[in-house]
Structure formats: C-alpha cells, structure tokens
Amino acid sequence: MKLFAGCELLYDVPAPAPLVLMLRPRSGAGQWIISEEYQIEPNIPVVEYTDLYGNLCQRLVAPEGSFSVQISLVAETADRIDVAPGAPFVPVQDLPDDVLQFLLPSRYCQSDRLGPLAVDIIGDATPGYDQVEAIRSWIQSHITYQYGTSDASTSAVDTAEKRTGVCRDFAHLGISLCRSLNIPARMVVGYLYQLKPMDLHAWFEAFVDGRWYTFDATQQEPRGNRIVVAYGRDAADVALATQYGAMTLTEMNVWVEEKI
Structure with missing residues (x-):
C-alpha cells in the first residue's frame, strides 16, 4: 500500500x-x-x-x-509482515557481529532480571520464532494497554510487575524477555496505518533464522503497512x-x- x-x-x-x-x-x-x-x-x-x-x-x-x-x-x-513459525534459534556463536549488542541488558530492558518469567511463558515452544511469538502473545493477553500508567522512566521490569503500559512498554518487555533467552531483540519506532488512536508507534523485532522479524504485542494479529523511522536497543536510542x-x-x- x-x-x-x-x-x-x-x-x-x-x-x-x-x-x-x-x-x-x-x-x-x-x-x-x-x-x-x-x-x-x-x-x-x-x-x-x-x-x-x-x-x-x-x-x-x-x-x-x-x-x-x-x-x-x-x-x-x-501489506503484510513476514511470519515464520518454526524458524530456528540462532546460536550466539553464529550471530553476526552487529547483532550481538542486541543480546545485552539496556537502560529500559533489564533482560538479566526476567529470565524466570521468560521460561514460564515459552513453555515447550520450539526455540526461535515460536518462542518469540509465545512472548508476544503472552504480553498481548496479560498486559493491559492503558494511557497514563507509565512514564519516561518505566522499565520492562516495572511493566512485568504492574501489568499495564503503552506500546513502548509492551516493546520493552518483549525485547527483555527475548534477550533473556539469548534471542537478539531491538526496539522499533515508526508509523502504523489505521492505528487507533493515531500516534507514533513502537514495536520490536527479534533475530531468528538469520534475519529480523517484526512482533507487535499491541495487536492481536500480524499487521503490515508500517513505516519504520528508527531502530535501537530501547527507547533511549530511538527518541x-x-x-x-x-x-x-x-x-x-x-x-x-x-x-x-
């Protein structure tokens, strides 16, 4: 489109x-x-x-x-984002050099503190894409989207505890949970067609099977027609x-x- x-x-x-x-x-x-x-x-x-x-x-x-x-x-x-159920996990030793940075904890994404939650969420999902999709689905169904419940200091750990937030918080939590499983993940900000209410939007991408895939925990189904403006480790990089x-x-x- x-x-x-x-x-x-x-x-x-x-x-x-x-x-x-x-x-x-x-x-x-x-x-x-x-x-x-x-x-x-x-x-x-x-x-x-x-x-x-x-x-x-x-x-x-x-x-x-x-x-x-x-x-x-x-x-x-x-019009559609790529989806790849079953796409495999990439071992850390096989990751491209420029992707390694997206495994580390960052200011809003304390992945070193969310490992137990991530393990509970993924259950017996196949390592790789299916684990990320389990994380996305869990956030979409367990975190309430609500304006005014977070601010510029809210981190992924805060969102996991309070179970409320906005698109930025959903993305931070998804990124952190992925990184805790040694799946590289990065923050994305941009535009989404027919977003309601209309605003700039945030989601995340995870690196599996040798490439980046889009995941948006604020949406029930995969949606395309996005315009990416910026990528980074978390919101501090994409203001x-x-x-x-x-x-x-x-x-x-x-x-x-x-x-x-």
Whole structure:
C-alpha cells in the first residue's frame, strides 16, 4: 500500500536550545520512501548524521520563540509482515557481529532480571520464532494497554510487575524477555496505518533464522503497512526528539493515510 504519513511538532523555546531530531525514515525491508518534505520554521541551519544504528538524525539549535518541525512523506509499504513459525534459534556463536549488542541488558530492558518469567511463558515452544511469538502473545493477553500508567522512566521490569503500559512498554518487555533467552531483540519506532488512536508507534523485532522479524504485542494479529523511522536497543536510542534546554512541546500531530 502507498501511504501518506508525517508528523508536526510545535515548541515554545524560551532561549536558544540544542535539539536532535530523528524523523526521517530510510528505504529498507518492507518500505520504499518515494518522497518526503521536511519543513522547519523559522528556517535555520541543520546538520544531518547517521547514528550507530543507521538512523538519520538532524542536529540543530532551536531559536527563541515559537518553533515548528514538520515532516511529510509518501512510502510504499508491505501489506503484510513476514511470519515464520518454526524458524530456528540462532546460536550466539553464529550471530553476526552487529547483532550481538542486541543480546545485552539496556537502560529500559533489564533482560538479566526476567529470565524466570521468560521460561514460564515459552513453555515447550520450539526455540526461535515460536518462542518469540509465545512472548508476544503472552504480553498481548496479560498486559493491559492503558494511557497514563507509565512514564519516561518505566522499565520492562516495572511493566512485568504492574501489568499495564503503552506500546513502548509492551516493546520493552518483549525485547527483555527475548534477550533473556539469548534471542537478539531491538526496539522499533515508526508509523502504523489505521492505528487507533493515531500516534507514533513502537514495536520490536527479534533475530531468528538469520534475519529480523517484526512482533507487535499491541495487536492481536500480524499487521503490515508500517513505516519504520528508527531502530535501537530501547527507547533511549530511538527518541524522535532529544532536547538539551528548557523548551516545551506544545502540540504534536501525527497522520497516516492511504495515498490514492
């Protein structure tokens, strides 16, 4: 499906403040970026760089006063995500070098503390894809999706204990449970067509049978038509805006529509 998507961020800036944005998706597996338009008001210099995970980052200093950023894009997306029941576990010694980092505990994903829970969840599932799917299904059925029950400090351990959260929390828990079983897992943020209510979305990917597969514990069934914006170890790596000053986000608008 061809999608028209984007977001707008409006800020009030009391004094000039450095800002790093991560808003530009790249073409890749399951998506082709046909066109994009990036608007910043007022117009100021921007430097772009690529971070350790291949994400495009825009670095700037927001001027005093009202400041806005808007990106809109057209992307061709896959209508379905790949699923592979029975796909095998990859032994750690056979993992690619750049995948090893996604086995380690990280700020929001304390995989070293969730091993017993992971073992209980997977039961006798075949090592690999089936174990990850058991984790995804357990989170979807045992964790309540509820706004206002978590914040920027909430970790996977917190979510496992409270059994509530939002998409970011679901992803952190899934990542942590996978890593505790020596299955590499990473955080993904982006757009999902027909997400209700519409917002930027988070899910996770797990590495089995030599490639990454998409898992979304907020959805009952596999859903395609996603636009990935960024990858990382957890939310600390994929913040769409990181500010270094006393600026206030006053409004945020997100849209994903079918492009006719």
